[in-house]
Amino acid sequence: MNKLSTLTVFAILAMMLSAAIAPLGAADDERYSITKSKDALGFLKPVPVNVSGFTGEADSVLKNDLLFMGVQHVPIDQAQYMITGSASGRVEGRLTDKPTKGILLNKAYNGGSTRQQIHAFADDIARALTGLPGIAQTKMTFKAEKGVGRSEIYIADFDGFGSQAVTSDNTIVARPEWRGRDMLVYTSYKLGSPRIFSHHLSSGARNPIAQHPGGNYSAAVSPDGSKVAMILSKGGSPDLYVANIDGSGLKQLTKTRESESAPCWSPDGRMICYGSRERGASLLFTLPASGGSPRVLSTTGAPTPTEPDWSPDGKWVAFTSQTRTFQICIVPANGGTGGDAIVLTEGEDPSWAPNSRALLFCRGLDHAKQLSLLDVPTKQVKTLGRILESNSQPSWAK
Amino acid sequence: MKLAKSVYLLTVVLTLSSALVGCKKGLNRTTSIPGQREGAIADGGPSQPRDLGQGGVIPPLNRGNETGVTPVNTGPGFDTTKDGGGIAAAHDDKFTGWIENRDEFANQTVHFDFDKSNIKPGEVGKLETVARKMKESFKGKALRIEGHCDERGTEEYNRALGDRRAVSIREKLVQLGLDPEMLPTITFGEEKPADPGHDDAAWKKNRRGELILLSPPGSN
Numbered sequence: 001m002n003k004l005s006t007l008t009v010f011a012i013l014a015m016m017l018s019a020a021i022a023p024l025g026a027a028d029d030e031r032y033s034i035t036k037s038k039d040a041l042g043f044l045k046p047v048p049v050n051v052s053g054f055t056g057e058a059d060s061v062l063k064n065d066l067l068f069m070g071v072q073h074v075p076i077d078q079a080q081y082m083i084t085g086s087a088s089g090r091v092e093g094r095l096t097d098k099p100t101k102g103i104l105l106n107k108a109y110n111g112g113s114t115r116q117q118i119h120a121f122a123d124d125i126a127r128a129l130t131g132l133p134g135i136a137q138t139k140m141t142f143k144a145e146k147g148v149g150r151s152e153i154y155i156a157d158f159d160g161f162g163s164q165a166v167t168s169d170n171t172i173v174a175r176p177e178w179r180g181r182d183m184l185v186y187t188s189y190k191l192g193s194p195r196i197f198s199h200h201l202s203s204g205a206r207n208p209i210a211q212h213p214g215g216n217y218s219a220a221v222s223p224d225g226s227k228v229a230m231i232l233s234k235g236g237s238p239d240l241y242v243a244n245i246d247g248s249g250l251k252q253l254t255k256t257r258e259s260e261s262a263p264c265w266s267p268d269g270r271m272i273c274y275g276s277r278e279r280g281a282s283l284l285f286t287l288p289a290s291g292g293s294p295r296v297l298s299t300t301g302a303p304t305p306t307e308p309d310w311s312p313d314g315k316w317v318a319f320t321s322q323t324r325t326f327q328i329c330i331v332p333a334n335g336g337t338g339g340d341a342i343v344l345t346e347g348e349d350p351s352w353a354p355n356s357r358a359l360l361f362c363r364g365l366d367h368a369k370q371l372s373l374l375d376v377p378t379k380q381v382k383t384l385g386r387i388l389e390s391n392s393q394p395s396w397a398k
Numbered sequence: 399m400k401l402a403k404s405v406y407l408l409t410v411v412l413t414l415s416s417a418l419v420g421c422k423k424g425l426n427r428t429t430s431i432p433g434q435r436e437g438a439i440a441d442g443g444p445s446q447p448r449d450l451g452q453g454g455v456i457p458p459l460n461r462g463n464e465t466g467v468t469p470v471n472t473g474p475g476f477d478t479t480k481d482g483g484g485i486a487a488a489h490d491d492k493f494t495g496w497i498e499n500r501d502e503f504a505n506q507t508v509h510f511d512f513d514k515s516n517i518k519p520g521e522v523g524k525l526e527t528v529a530r531k532m533k534e535s536f537k538g539k540a541l542r543i544e545g546h547c548d549e550r551g552t553e554e555y556n557r558a559l560g561d562r563r564a565v566s567i568r569e570k571l572v573q574l575g576l577d578p579e580m581l582p583t584i585t586f587g588e589e590k591p592a593d594p595g596h597d598d599a600a601w602k603k604n605r606r607g608e609l610i611l612l613s614p615p616g617s618n
Contacts, residue, residue, distance in 0.1 A: 149590050172589050175554055187557075192490045193584050194557070214487025215561040215585050218554045231558055233583070236484015237565055238558040257484070258515070259558035275555060277562075281513065282555060304513075306555040320552050348552050365596055366549035366588060393553060 036130070041342070042315070043357060043377035046072035047129045050079035050098075058087035058118050064159060064382065065122035065136040068358040068375050071129055083125060091117035095125050104128050115161070132355040139397040140351070140360055141166070141176040141184055142371060145390035152388075153186050153199070158353070158360070158396065160371060160384030166199060175262075178397040179221045179245065185209065185228060187217040196230055198245070209247040220263045220272075221245070222289070223398075229253075229263040229272050229289070240274055242289060253291055254278075262307040265289065266314060266333070273297060273308040273317055273333075282306050284319060286333075298339030302329040305341075307349050312398055313356040320348040328361050328374065344379055347372060351396045360394035484565065485572055490582040493540055496612040503528055503541075503609040508567055510605040513551070515562040517570050525567065528609055529574035540580040540612040543567045548601035549588045557587035567607045 037045045051073045054062055062083075063073045076082075081104070085093030091114060095105035105128050109117035116137070123134025138158045144165075145151040153176045156163035167173055169190045176186040184199045195211040196219045210216040214233035221228055229242045235252070238259040243250040254260050258277035265272055266286075273286045276294070284305045285294040299305040302321035309318045310333060321327045321341065326348035329341040347363040357376055362369045363383075369392045371384045384391075506524040508517065517525065532541060545564030547556035564583035572578050593600035 148594070149586075172586070174557065192494070193582070212487070213489035214565075214583055215557070217557050217585075231554075231561075233484075233561045233565060233585075234487045236486055236569075238561045259562040261558035262552070262554035275558075277513075277515075277559070307552045322551065326552070366591070367594070 039377055041377065044070045044130055044132070046070055046375075046378060047081065048072055048074040048079050049081045049083050049095075049125075049129075050074060050076040051083045052076075053084045053086050053093075054118075055087075058091070058114055061115055061118045061159075062122055065119060066125065067380060067382075068158075068353065068373055069122065069126035069130060069132065069135060069355060070357055070375075070377070071126055072378075081129065085121070087114050087118065090114075091121055093121045093125075095128060119157075126355075130355075132357065135353045135355050135358060135396075138354060139178075139181070141178060141186075141395050141397070142362075142391055143174060143176065143393040144388045145367060145392070146388040148367060151390075153184060154387060154391075155184075155201075156387075159373065159382075163387050166201065175218055175393050175395075177219060177221050177395045179225045181397060185219045185221050185245075187219065196228070196247075207246070209245065210241075210243065210250075218262050220265055222265050222269045223267050224269055227269075227289070229265065229274075231260055231263070240272070242272070251291065253287060253289075254294065264309050264317075266310050267312050268314065271310075273310055275306045275308065284308050284317065297331065297333075299329065299331050299341040300339045302327065302331070302341035302343060305329070309351050311352045311356040312354055315356065316352075318350040318352060318359055320350070326363075328359065330376065344376060345374060345381055347374075349393055350374075351394050352398075353396050354398045360396050362392040362394060364390075366390075485569060485578045487565075488579050488582045490542070490584065492579075493542070493582055493612050495615045496540065497615065497617075498542075499611040499613065500608070502611040503531075506609055508563075508607040508609075509602065510563055510607070512548070512601070512605065513559070515559060515566050517566055522570070525570050526574060529571055529576055532571075532576055536611060536613075538614065538617070540582065541571070541576070542610040542612055543571075543581060543583045544608040544610065545583065545585045546590060546592070546604060546606050546608070547588045548604040549591065549596065550601065551588065553587060557585050560587045561585035563605075563607050567609070 039045050049071055051063055079098055082096040082098050090108055090110050092108040094103060096103055105124055109120050119136035122136040126134050135158055139155055140158050141155045143151050144154045149172055150170055151173050153166040153173050154163050155166055172189040174187040176184050179185055182201045187194045187196055194215050194217045196209040196216045197206050198209055199206045209228055210230055212232050212234040216232055218231040219228050226245055227242055228245055231238050232241050237257055239252055240254040240260045240263055241250055241252050256278045261275040263272050263274040270289055271286050272289050273284055275282045276285050282304045284297040284299060286297050287294040304322045305319045307320050315333060316330045317333050318330045321329045325346055328344045328347045328350050331341045347361040350359040350361040352359055359374045359376060360371060361374060362371050364370050367390045369390045370386050371391045371394050373382045506528050508521045508524055543564045545560035547560045564585055568581045568583055571581055591604045593603045
C-alpha cells in the first residue's frame with residue numbers, strides 16, 4: 001500500500017510536471033521559429049499582432065511601446081500573433097502564435113507601477129518577435145525652454161512620461177547627452193560663456209568638462225563613456241575637439257576657418273561624424289576619432305545637412321536637412337544607396353533609439369517646439385506632450 | 399516510520415501540485431521591475447523641478463579645481479595660436495563683475511547675410527566707428543561680442559554659426575587696432591532673437607553681432 005502510494009505519487013508528479021512544463025517551455029521551442037521579413041532598406045517589417053484583454057492606459061501604453069519596436073496592433077483576422085492578458089492588480093500577459101496556438105511568452109510582473117510592468121511586458125514581446133533590444137523601459141533627456149533665454153535640462157521616459165527637471169539654473173542650457181544611466185553631459189551658460197559640464201544624477205555632483213576661452217558646446221559622449229567630442233572656439237574659430245570625459249587630454253581634430261558643429265560617434269567609437277561649413281553650406285563629414293583626414297558623407301537629395309546621429313547598429317546616420325523647412329533624413333553610414341538620403345518626415349535633431357529603428361526628434365516653430373517619436377521604416381509619428389514652452393534636443397539613453 | 403514517510407511525500411505532492419496549478423493558470427515566471435523609486439518616476443505630467451541629488455537643492459555649478467577633477471590640460475605641444483589661423487579667444491572669466499553698457503554701441507549692431515559669417519562691406523563702417531571710439535574714449539574698457547542667428551538652422555549648428563560670426567567681428571576689430579584680450583566673444587545661436595517673428599523681416603534683424611561695452615568695477 002505504502003509502496004503503491006509512493007509510486008502513484010511519483011507517477012502523478014511526473015504527469016503533472018510534464019503537462020505543466022511543456023507549454024510553458026515553448027518560449028524557447030524551435031517549433032515556433034519566427035519569420036522576420038525585411039523591407040527594401042533592411043528594416044524589419046512590422047510584425048502584425050492583435051492585443052486584447054487590456055484596457056485604458058495599459059492598453060494604449062502597450063500598443064504604443066510595441067509600435068516603436070516593430071510590432072503593430074492590427075485587427076484579429078490580420079494578426080500573426082496574439083497578445084492577451086490583463087493589468088488588474090498586476091500585469092499578466094501571454095504571446096501566442098496564432099496558427100499553431102503555441103505559447104511564446106507567458107509572464108506576470110510585479111513591482112513598480114502598472115505602466116512600468118506594461119513596459120517590461122512590451123520589451124519581452126519585442127525581444128521575442130524581433131530579436132531587437134527592448135526600448136520601452138529606456139529614458140531620454142531633452143532641453144525645455146520656459147522663456148526666451150531660459151531653459152532647463154529634463155529627463156523622462158522615452159515616451160515623454162514622468163518628466164523631471166534635472167537643472168534649475170534659470171539660464172540657457174543645451175544639448176544634453178547621457179553617459180551611462182546616471183550621468184548627463186550638457187552645455188550651460190550659468191557661468192557666462194557656454195561651457196560643458198557633467199551632472200551625476202544620483203548625487204547631483206556637477207563638474208566642468210570644458211571651460212576654455214570662447215565657446216564650449218555640442219558635447220557628444222563616446223559609446224564607452226570614456227571620451228567627449230565637442231566644439232570649442234578657443235583657437236579663434238569653432239573647431240572639433242576630443243578629450244577624456246574629465247576634460248583632460250584635449251586634442252584638436254579640425255582646423256578650419258569656418259564653423260564645425262554637432263559631432264556624434266560611431267557605435268564602435270572609432271569615427272566621429274559632424275557638420276562643417278568648410279566648403280560654404282553645411283556638409284556632413286566623418287573622420288577617425290584619433291585624428292585624420294575628414295571625408296564627406298554624401299547626403300544627395302538632402303541639402304544643408306546638420307546634427308548627425310549614428311545608429312547603434314552602425315548602419316545609418318540620421319540628420320536634419322534644411323530647405324524651407326526642416327526634414328528628418330537618414331543615409332547609410334558606409335555608402336549604400338549611392339549616397340542618396342532618405343527623407344522621413346518634417347522635423348529636426350533626431351536621436352536614435354537603442355533598437356536602431358525608432359527616432360526621437362522635435363518639430364515646430366522656434367521657442368514652441370514639441371518632441372515626437374518616429375518609427376523609421378513605417379514613418380509613423382507620435383507627438384509627445386509638451387513641458388513648459390518649448391522642447392528640443394532630445395537624446396535617447398542607450 | 400512508513401506512515402511518516404507517506405505523510406511527508408503527500409505534503410510534498412500537495413505543495414508541488416498547488417504550485418503547478420498556479421503555473422497552469424498561465425505563469426511560468428514573475429518578473430520584478432528592478433530598482434525604480436516609486437513615485438519619483440511613476441507620476442505623469444509636467445513635474446516641478448526636483449532634487450535629483452541627496453541634498454535638497456541641485457548643487458551649484460563649480461569652476462573646477464576644488465572638485466578634485468583634473469585641471470583641463472591642453473596637452474603637450476598644443477599651440478593654441480595656430481588653430482586654423484584664428485586669434486586665440488579671450489576668457490570671459492576675466493570680465494566677471496564688469497559693468498555692461500548695451501546702449502553705447504546699439505547702433506553699431508552688425509548684420510549678416512543668411513547662413514554667412516563674413517562681415518559685409520556695408521557693415522565695416524560700424525566697426526570702424528566702434529574701434530575709433532574704443533581707442534579715443536574707452537581706454538581700459540572691454541567689448542563683449544555676442545553672435546546671434548535667425549531660427550533657420552538647427553540649434554547646435556546655429557550655436558557654431560553665431561560663434562563664427564562673433565569671431566569674424568573680433569578679427570575685424572583686431573585688424574582695426576584693438577587688443578584681442580579685451581574682446582571676449584559669446585555665441586547665443588538662435589536662443590535670443592531680437593525680433594520674435596517668423597518671417598524674413600524678423601530673420602534679417604536676428605542675424606547679428608551685438609557689441610557690449612564692459613567697464614571695470616568702480617569705473618564709470
